[in-house]
Amino acid sequence: MIQLDQVSKLYGTVIGANDLTIRLEPGAYGIVGPNGSGKTTLINLLTGQLKPTLGRVSVLNHDPWRNRKILRRIGLCPATDVLYPNVSAHEWVTYQARLHDLSRTESRQAASESLELVGMTDHMHRPMGEYSLGMRQRTKIAQALAHQPELLILDEPYNGLDPVGRHQMTQLLIRLSEQGTSLLFASHVLHEIEEITSSFLLIHGGRLLASGTAQEIEQIIADTPQEVVLIGIDVPKLIPHLADQAWVDSIQLLAERTQLRIGLRDPGTLYHCIADWISKEGLQIDEFQTADSNLTAIFESLLRHHRGESK
Amino acid sequence: MNPKLVLDVVRFELRRSLSIGRITIWTILVLFPVALVATVRLFGENREDNPETWGLILYFLIPEVVCLLGLLLWATPAVSTEVEGQTWIYLAMRRSGRNLVLVGKYATAVLWSCSAAWAAATGCTLLLGSTGGFKLWLVICVLSFLSCLAHAALYLIIGTIFFRRTMVTAVFYTLTVEYGLAFVPAMANRLTVNYRLRGLLAEWMDWETARTVTENLGGQESAWLHIIVLLTISAGLVMASVLRLTWTELPTQQEG
Numbered sequence: 001m002i003q004l005d006q007v008s009k010l011y012g013t014v015i016g017a018n019d020l021t022i023r024l025e026p027g028a029y030g031i032v033g034p035n036g037s038g039k040t041t042l043i044n045l046l047t048g049q050l051k052p053t054l055g056r057v058s059v060l061n062h063d064p065w066r067n068r069k070i071l072r073r074i075g076l077c078p079a080t081d082v083l084y085p086n087v088s089a090h091e092w093v094t095y096q097a098r099l100h101d102l103s104r105t106e107s108r109q110a111a112s113e114s115l116e117l118v119g120m121t122d123h124m125h126r127p128m129g130e131y132s133l134g135m136r137q138r139t140k141i142a143q144a145l146a147h148q149p150e151l152l153i154l155d156e157p158y159n160g161l162d163p164v165g166r167h168q169m170t171q172l173l174i175r176l177s178e179q180g181t182s183l184l185f186a187s188h189v190l191h192e193i194e195e196i197t198s199s200f201l202l203i204h205g206g207r208l209l210a211s212g213t214a215q216e217i218e219q220i221i222a223d224t225p226q227e228v229v230l231i232g233i234d235v236p237k238l239i240p241h242l243a244d245q246a247w248v249d250s251i252q253l254l255a256e257r258t259q260l261r262i263g264l265r266d267p268g269t270l271y272h273c274i275a276d277w278i279s280k281e282g283l284q285i286d287e288f289q290t291a292d293s294n295l296t297a298i299f300e301s302l303l304r305h306h307r308g309e310s311k
Numbered sequence: 312m313n314p315k316l317v318l319d320v321v322r323f324e325l326r327r328s329l330s331i332g333r334i335t336i337w338t339i340l341v342l343f344p345v346a347l348v349a350t351v352r353l354f355g356e357n358r359e360d361n362p363e364t365w366g367l368i369l370y371f372l373i374p375e376v377v378c379l380l381g382l383l384l385w386a387t388p389a390v391s392t393e394v395e396g397q398t399w400i401y402l403a404m405r406r407s408g409r410n411l412v413l414v415g416k417y418a419t420a421v422l423w424s425c426s427a428a429w430a431a432a433t434g435c436t437l438l439l440g441s442t443g444g445f446k447l448w449l450v451i452c453v454l455s456f457l458s459c460l461a462h463a464a465l466y467l468i469i470g471t472i473f474f475r476r477t478m479v480t481a482v483f484y485t486l487t488v489e490y491g492l493a494f495v496p497a498m499a500n501r502l503t504v505n506y507r508l509r510g511l512l513a514e515w516m517d518w519e520t521a522r523t524v525t526e527n528l529g530g531q532e533s534a535w536l537h538i539i540v541l542l543t544i545s546a547g548l549v550m551a552s553v554l555r556l557t558w559t560e561l562p563t564q565q566e567g
Contacts (some may be wrong), residue, residue: 040563049403050560069406076404078563080397084327095323098316099405099412143401 001026001151001182002046007055009041009206016041018206020055024184028177030193031186033203039186040079042203043155046184047076060151072100075149077141079156079186085129089120089139092128097146107146114142119168133160141169145176152176154185158192170195202302209302217302228262228270232285235260241277245269312410320415321422328423340381340427344372345434352438360442363518369435369443369451370512370521373428374458375505379485381424382459386466387481389416390556391474400563410553417467417549421459428455450515454508461504461541462489464548471552474561504544507537 002024009017017038033039044050045057048064048071057063062070084092093111102110115124118138128136137160144152157173158166173196177183187193193200200217202210210217230238236257242248247270250263264270278285348368390413393399402408429452436448466481473480493505500506513521514534522531 044563047404049400049563068409071404071408072406074404076400078397078400080400080563082398082401083396084398086330087323087327091323091326095319096401096405098319099402099408101313101316101406104319 001060002184003056003058004045005056007045007052007057009045009050010053015206016050017045017052020206020208022201022208022211026180026182027199028173028183028197029185029199029201030197031184031201031203032188032193033186034188037188037204038206039188039203040155041206043076043078043153043184043186046153047071047074072147073150075144075147075152077144077152077154077157079159081133081136082140083128083136086127088125088127089115089131089135089142090124093124093139093143093146096143100147102147110146110148111142114146115139117145117172118142134162134165137161138165138169141172149181151182151184154183156187157185158187166192204302226264226267228264228267229287229289230260230262230274230285231255231258231287231289232283233258234281234283234285237281237283238274238277238285241273245273312407312414316407316411317415317418320411321419324416324419325423328419336384337381337423337427340377341430341434344369344377344431345438347372348435348438360439362442362444362447363516363520365439365442366447366450366512366516366518367521369432369447370454370509373432373435373451374454374508377428377431378424378455378458379462379489381427382420382463382466383478383481383485385420385423386417386463387470387477389413389420389467390470390561391477394474394561397563399561403561403563409556413467413471413553413556414549417463417552420463420466421456424463425456425459428452428459447516450512453515454511457511457538457541458504458508460545461507461548464545464552465504467552468548468555471555471559504541507541510534510537 002022004020004022007017007020008015020042031039031042041050045052046059046064048059048066048068051065057065060070060073064070064074082092090108090111093115094107097107097110098104112121112124115121115138118141120135120138120142123131123135128139131139137157141154141157144154154173157169161169170192173183173185177196183196185193185196194214198213198215200211200214201208202217236253238260239251239253242251242262245264247266248262248264250261252261253259254261262270274288277283348365351368390399393402393412402412405411432448432451432455436443436445436451439447465484469481469484470477489503489505493500493503509521510532511534513519514531514537
């Protein structure tokens with residue numbers, strides 16, 4: 001379905017995509033990365049909005065930059081908001097479908113159906129200027145679905161949706177995926193993607209740091225040098241235990257001896273040992289911060305893996 | 312390119328523009344020359360009914376000022392408004408979205424500006440009564456149409472090349488080329504739209520004072536030649552804009 005061979009994209013001297021090689025079969029995939037990581041550059045390369053500086057991009061067996069006809073088979077819901085204040089959702093989605101060369105009748109019907117799919121039937125004839133952010137988000141998704149694409153690309157599709165809206169959106173995406181529509185969706189929130197697919201592409205600094213299922217990525221993280229932070233008044237008492245371990249690279253005592261930052265190569269062993277030490281000596285440890293607790297830390301760990309610093 | 316689709320783009324653009332702001336601007340464009348002509352006619356010291364003087368005033372006010380102002384508002388920002396409003400990506404994701412939207416916006420700009428120019432020409436001619444007559448009205452209307460076709464194409468290519476600071480570039484072009492170069496007695500001014508329009512006014516109304524100095528020095532050209540050059544400029548520039556936009560990487564949104 002998607003093939004990128006050593007694709008790089010430069011904006012002047014700034015690199016947006018760095019030597020990306022990806023092969024994806026039809027299915028659902030999540031692109032995860034912090035803001036500015038290159039997710040949108042990747043999407044723009046896949047939709048033919050950007051020409052790769054180096055390498056080759058193929059989507060549904062076509063080069064999207066050279067062959068724009070392929071766009072008829074792709075639906076994109078961009079991250080940017082859309083606002084034509086005095087135009088209704090139905091008019092706009094009809095217009096968008098019409099630009100794919102659907103007949104006027106087909107376009108109107110396609111717009112009604114896709115707006116119904118996203119739960120906008122009751123509001124679709126109201127001007128978009130009166131819509132909430134969530135309603136505009138649904139309308140954006142409707143325009144991506146109206147022409148029944150084989151591949152649906154969504155950039156931060158949950159932006160602006162309330163919890164009910166998020167749930168409905170998740171159900172819709174699961175249903176589309178089950179019906180055979182391939183999904184590729186970008187988010188900086190891991191759990192949003194996990195509800196729909198277990199296949200991820202992790203991107204940072206324009207590079208593909210890891211790809212695979214959640215378990216595979218967890219394994220990579222577990223095998224990658226990382227930092228953990230322990231917080232509590234008894235953290236100095238752990239230093240003698242840690243100093244003896246071959247898998248510990250560094251120990252730092254911070255914040256008036258209440259924080260212990262440990263650099264280590266085998267987090268799994270630490271997790272095993274630490275509970276023992278704490279319970280045997282009755283230590284007061286209030287907090288244990290690991291790389292899993294935030295996406296940036298995960299990416300830092302994966303970056304180290306990418307550089308070949310894993311064990 | 313499917314003409315029905317272009318028509319739908321025009322329809323959508325006009326529907327989008329049904330705002331108080333745009334309708335007010337259209338009304339001002341229509342009323343501005345009418346009010347000016349009415350004021351001069353009622354209170355001006357030199358009120359003799361010289362058709363040539365009034366014709367030149369109408370030419371300057373309508374195919375030049377009204378058309379250019381209308382087109383600056385519509386044709387120049389055809390691409391930049393979509394880029395700045397971050398809506399470009401939605402159009403660019405359609406199979407022929409880039410080309411269709413550009414040609415549709417060009418047609419809308421011509422239609423919108425032309426309608427204002429024709430309404431203004433009608434108002435002014437009615438005020439002038441028998442001084443100008445039907446012939447002057449018709450000539451001003453045709454010149455307005457040709458002015459809109461050519462200037463819209465010029466502004467369109469400016470808009471596709473300079474999609475940032477588009478308006479500044481278009482105003483700079485208008486002042487330096489159309490109102491600067493067009494009055495320089497050199498062969499270069501034959502490339503301007505203004506030279507062709509004034510040549511047509513002179514030919515059709517048989518007013519020698521309307522001709523540019525260059526035409527008087529370098530030899531007169533026929534009305535057909537002026538029309539062919541104007542249509543060629545318009546078609547050539549629209550095609551160049553379409554090609555330019557097809558292979559341009561425009562910013563779609565903030566990088567994520």
